[in-house]
Amino acid sequence: MNRLEILRATAAELGAAIAARTVTSVEVTRAFLDQIEAVDGRVHAFLHVDAAGALAQAAAIDERLDGGEKLGPLAGVPLALKDIFCQEGIPTTAGSKTLEGWRPPYDATVTRRLQEAGIVILGKTNMDEFAMGSSTENSAYGPTHNPWDLDRIPGGSGGGSAASLAAFEAPLAMGTDTGGSIRQPGAVTGTVGVKPTYGGTSRYGVIAMASSLDQPGPCARTVLDAALLHEVIAGHDPADSTSIDAPVPPVVEAARSGDVTGLRIGIVTELGGEGYAPGVEQRFREALDLLREAGAEIVEVSCPHFRYALGAYYLIMPSEVSSNLARYDAMRYGLRVGDDGARSTEEVMSLSRAAGFGDEVKRRIMLGTYALSSGYYDAYYGSAQRVRTLIDQDFDAAFQDVDVLVSPATPTTAFKLGERVADPLAMYKSDLCTIPSNMAGNAAGSFPCGLAPEDGLPVGFQVMAPPLADDRVYRVGAALERKLAERWGTGTLTDQLADGEAGAYLNLKEA
Incomplete structure (x- = not known):
């Protein structure tokens, strides 16, 4: 395999080639490291x-x-790891x-499982600070740029992971999803992003x-890779x-099958209409037609x-943020400012x-602290939790009638970068479609469904399934992809990116 063949291959294809010894993991890894060096100065x-x-x-x-050991299907395949996962050293x-320069003394369970599967970790990807944002503009280290248009956002909080896939800097990436931080970046970069069942x-x-x-x-360029x-x-x-102490749903089998014959798909009427871009709704409706053709x-x-x-999410989430971020007190690890021996512990904490x-x-800490305060x-917070229960009941009722729910x-x-920085409410509305699944804890994924005609940018198709029915998400995603x-x-929407004008600056065309 030459450089371009490696970069444009799927993770499944790379894993098979490495296992067959037609290419080595070192050759594959070096190709992606060279791609990072060539383009990440612009993508970040x-x-x-x-x-x-x-x-x-x-x-x-x-x-x-080479010693004859049989390894998993992704052994030797590189991956970009969101900078929220601990990796020892x-x-x-x-x-x-706050955590600049911190090197964890241990691995996250996900990190360890990646290493045990033989997946090669290339490095850590950019993100909104502590995963708070929808554009990766809140990173303390500067924004990430969308490879489809470098003047636009790649989504957030996991914009770095999604952009690494779209820029062909990695064939796989890891993200986390609190209110849409895997699915929303996947949607706007033309990649696949799945939020598993909570737990x-x-x-x-x-x-x-x-x-x-x-x-x-998982984040990837194809449904099977994810x-x-x-x-x-x-x-x-x-x-x-x-x-959850339960078997992992048969997600790989579902992705290979893609059979939606007889599957009942429910369009959520509340997730569309006013405020939705015409091109987004057009591509969404066309995707529905394709699934109908496939037998759904x-x-x-x-x-x-x-x-x-x-509204409920922006009370519950900041409340938990307020509690979780209290640990960054400058006393045990992380940034410490003003510790000159003359200041009290409280002053050092405040300055740090x-x-x-x-x-x-800071905005979310203040919102959460207020929501949890005595008298409020x-x-x-209590009212928001009651709304959360009602959302969960809506899902339960819907799944009595349909197998999956869908929306943009x-x-x-x-x-555009900078367009919503001064308007937090406009930024928060980016997650209108994705938040309900986080509130209920069910499985959900975003899959590319084309380019909006008005701006030529990617559109994502969301699939939501009941808890522990993650395989249904992949089944629908695979049917749509085919x-x-x-x-x-x-093959994929990012293949169109590579073949288009962006292919030149993304180092995806021979000179």
């Missing part, structure tokens, strides 16, 4: 690239394979100055934002008290309490938190 998907470590991991995999900042993947060693909402999940990665990271973890039955479903999800946290983090707890993944395509490939005459 990575905060830290561990070139020496990645090549050492790849060499170890090659040695095991590797800088892990969660996009914040389906371990949160141990993942820097916490909102503990009842956070969930690690499913293969999902299978690696999922499963019970005794170290995580919220981890399409009906409309009302989930009346979804309209309250955004003021210097270490960005504006959005029942009116705000985002109301609009990628907006029907679109037939229509486009090419």
Whole structure:
């Protein structure tokens, strides 16, 4: 395989080629490291690239394979790791100055499972600070750029992971999804992003934002690649008290099948209409037609309490943020400012938190602290939790009638960098479609469904399934992917990116 063949191959194809010894993991890893060096100065998907470590991991995999050892389907395949997962000895900042220079003394469970599967970790990707944002503009280390248009956002909080895939800097990536931070970046970069059932993947060693909402999940360019990665990271973890002790749903089988014959798909009527870009709705409706052609039955479903999800989320999430971020007190680890021996502990804490946290983090801490304060707890946090129960009941009622629910993944395509920075409410509305699944804890994914005609930017198609029915998400995603490939005459939406004008600056065309 030459450089371009390696970069444009799927993770499944790379894993098979490495196992067959037609290419080595070192050759594959070096190709992606060279791509990062060539294009990341413009994309800024990575905060830290561990070139020496990645090549050492790849060499170890090659040695095991040369010795006749049988490894998993992704062994030797590189991956970009969101900078919210602890990796022993590797800088892990969660996009914040508060943790600048911190090197964890242990691995997150997800990190360990990736390593045990022989996946090569290239480095850590950029993100909104402590995963708080929808554009990756809240990173303390500068924004990431969308490879489809470098003047636009790549989504957030996991914009670095999604952009690394779209820029062909990695064939796989890891993200976390609290209110849409895997699915929304996937939608606006033309990639695949899946939020597993809450508790389906371990949160141990993942820097916490909102503990009842956070969930690690796979990011990829194809549905099968995402499913293969999902299978690696999922499963019970005794170290995580919220981890579900149940078999991993058959996600790889579902991704290979893609059979939606007789499947009942419900369109959520509340997730569309006013405020949704015409091109987004057009591509969404076309995707529904393709699924109907594939044998699915399409009906409309009302989930009346979804309209309250955004407001309830922005009370529950900041409340948990306020609690989780209290640990950054400058006393044990992280940034410490003003410790000159003349100041009290309280003054050092205050100065350190003021210097270490960005504006959005401070905003959410203040919102959460207020919502939890005496006299306001029942009116705000308590009421939001009751709304959360109603949203959960809406899902339960809908899944009595349909197998999955669908909607656009985002109301609009990628907006311009800086366009919503001064308007937090407009920024928050980017997650209108994705938040309900976090509130209920069910499985959901975003899959590319074309380019909006008005701006030529990617549109995402969201699929939501009941808890522990993650395989249904992949089944629908795979069916859509195949029907679109037939229509486009090419494998994925990012193949169109590589073949288009962007292919030149993305180093994806021969000189």
